[in-house]
Amino acid sequence: MLDLTDPDLRRSLLTWYHRCGRVLPWRNHPDPYAIWVSEIMLQQTQVKTVIPYYQRWLEAFPTIAALAAAPQQQVLKLWQGLGYYARARNLHRAAQMLVHQGDGSFPQDLQTVLALPGIGRTTAGGILSAAFNQPVAILDGNVKRVLVRLLALDRPISQVLPQLWEASEALLDRHHPRDFNQALMDLGATVCTPKNPACLICPWRSACGAYALNRTAELPMGETSAPLPLKIIGVAVIFNDRGQVLIDRRPEDGLLGGLWEFPGGKLEAGETITDCIRREIAEELALDIEVGQHLITVDHAYSHFRVQLQVYCCQHRSGEPQPLACDEVRWVAIADLDQYPFPKANERIITALRTSGISAH
DNA sequence: CACTCGTGGAA
DNA sequence: TTTCCAAGAGT
Numbered sequence: 001m002l003d004l005t006d007p008d009l010r011r012s013l014l015t016w017y018h019r020c021g022r023v024l025p026w027r028n029h030p031d032p033y034a035i036w037v038s039e040i041m042l043q044q045t046q047v048k049t050v051i052p053y054y055q056r057w058l059e060a061f062p063t064i065a066a067l068a069a070a071p072q073q074q075v076l077k078l079w080q081g082l083g084y085y086a087r088a089r090n091l092h093r094a095a096q097m098l099v100h101q102g103d104g105s106f107p108q109d110l111q112t113v114l115a116l117p118g119i120g121r122t123t124a125g126g127i128l129s130a131a132f133n134q135p136v137a138i139l140d141g142n143v144k145r146v147l148v149r150l151l152a153l154d155r156p157i158s159q160v161l162p163q164l165w166e167a168s169e170a171l172l173d174r175h176h177p178r179d180f181n182q183a184l185m186d187l188g189a190t191v192c193t194p195k196n197p198a199c200l201i202c203p204w205r206s207a208c209g210a211y212a213l214n215r216t217a218e219l220p221m222g223e224t225s226a227p228l229p230l231k232i233i234g235v236a237v238i239f240n241d242r243g244q245v246l247i248d249r250r251p252e253d254g255l256l257g258g259l260w261e262f263p264g265g266k267l268e269a270g271e272t273i274t275d276c277i278r279r280e281i282a283e284e285l286a287l288d289i290e291v292g293q294h295l296i297t298v299d300h301a302y303s304h305f306r307v308q309l310q311v312y313c314c315q316h317r318s319g320e321p322q323p324l325a326c327d328e329v330r331w332v333a334i335a336d337l338d339q340y341p342f343p344k345a346n347e348r349i350i351t352a353l354r355t356s357g358i359s360a361h
Numbered sequence: 362c363a364c365t366c367g368t369g370g371a372a
Numbered sequence: 373t374t375t376c377c378a379a380g381a382g383t
Contacts, residue, residue: 042379046370049378083367086382120381140379185379194377195372222376255366303366344368 002151002207004170009207014176016203017183022047022190025054027182032106032131033064039126040087040118044141047189053082065104068095076258076341083344085257090118108132121165126181135177137168142188147171148220149192152209156221228306234276235264235311237353238289244333245353246316247340248285248326255302260340262311262349263326273310281314284325288317296352300345311349313358 003009024047026038037057041050060078061067067075072092079088094116098104106127107113113124125136144157147167153160173180191198199211210216238246247260265280267273274291281287291314298309321329332340337350 039379044366044378044380045368046378049369081368083369084380086366087380090381118381122380126379138379141377142379181379189379225376257366301368303368304364 002209004167006207009171009204010173010176010180012203013183013187014173014179017179017186020190021183021186025051027130032127034058035131036106036127037091039123039130040091041082043087043123044084045082049082053079064095064098064106067092068099068104072258073341077339080259080341081344081347085259087118089252089258090116093117094119106131108134110134110136129177129181133178135172135174137165137172138181138184139165139168140185142185142192143168145194145220146184146188146192146204149197149210149216150204150208152213152215152219154215154219154221156223158223228301228304230306230308232267232273233264233307233309234267234273234280235262235309235349236277236281236289236291236314237262237295237311237349238281238287238314238316240316240331242331244331245337246285246287246321247330247332247337248323249328249330251327256343258327258341259343261343261346263329264309264311267310274312277312277314285319285329286322286324287319289314290317293358295356295358296349298345298348307345309345309349311352 026034029035038050038054041054041057057078060074061070070092072089075088075092076085079085097116098106108128110124110128113119113128114121119127122138122140125138126140128134128136129138139161144164147164148157148160151163151167153163157164171184187202187204191202197216199205199208199216202208202211205211208216210219240246246263248263249260250256250258252258263281263285264277265284267276271279277291278289281289291312293313295311295313298311300307300309323329334353342350
């Protein structure tokens with residue numbers, strides 16, 4: 001029977017880590033704030049994607065105080081393209097809490113850390129072990145996969161989370177929690193990968209249940225998932241007679257909260273795309289517009305649905321734009337669109353606008 | 362507690 | 373091309 005507290009298990013992983021561990025910008029960083037930023041950016045996001053964002057972020061906001069003092073629009077602009085924008089809003093809000101309700105330093109107490117917005121159990125363990133070498137366990141995607149294989153659990157991960165947390169805590173090396181947690185994640189990221197794991201060079205090969213049963217390719221078991229529904233969205237690029245276009249800022253909560261976009265909405269059954277756009281602009285902005293020529297069609301996939309944006313150039317006819325379904329509306333010159341944080345699908349609209357040379361008539 | 366929340370790398 | 377899934381958290 002596999003003993004998770006076997007010192008040889010910990011020793012073999014740490015030895016492997018010292019020889020083969022990754023070199024990362026935030027690893028062994030002296031500032032807990034930098035560790036914190038990296039942990040938030042790394043949620044559901046690959047290391048390679050995070051690195052340039054991490055470096056730009058620390059240049060713009062080198063301290064907790066600097067982040068707390070920044071306007072939210074600058075924070076979102078630095079996060080633009082990274083996704084899951086609530087992470088940026090929560091990080092910003094947590095920095096303000098630390099400055100205004102504390103002494104501006106990052107806390108070392110687990111319960112205090114867990115109380116900060118955007119920090120759950122795994123991120124708290126990641127920060128406290130990496131920044132302060134505290135023995136707090138983690139359970140991220142890498143660790144889940146490693147442990148499911150090590151223990152040969154043939155049930156979907158969502159059904160064995162309590163067991164996996166127990167295992168992570170039992171395994172954790174109390175004398176080297178920082179290196180051990182980092183080693184566990186590195187093992188999952190570089191050896192015990194989702195496909196084609198490199199079992200022949202794995203320090204835990206002889207202890208691994210999935211390897212012994214020759215089932216590494218089947219574990220972890222896949223979760224059942226429904227196909228993503230598709231929404232057709234009519235989108236308006238509305239010009240006024242000064243050549244400016246109308247953009248709106250989405251409500252703070254929910255999808256793409258706080259980011260700017262071109263207005264529009266969902267195509268309803270039996271409706272033409274032109275009617276859809278005119279209706280949405282009337283409902284959400286109280287504007288009368290003329291829908292003109294097609295600009296671009298953008299296909300984009302979110303986590304739980306796909307969208308097809310059918311974008312049309314439009315001309316403002318009458319009415320003053322009202323923020324009925326958003327937080328703010330603004331007329332902006334095309335050259336100034338760069339100053340606003342936009343979601344990825346809208347970036348493609350901006351590119352199309354500039355390359356098409358379309359302007360007001 | 363099942364659902365919501367982005368984007369891109371990798372196969 | 374699709375499909376999976378990444379250092380998960382909030383509600």
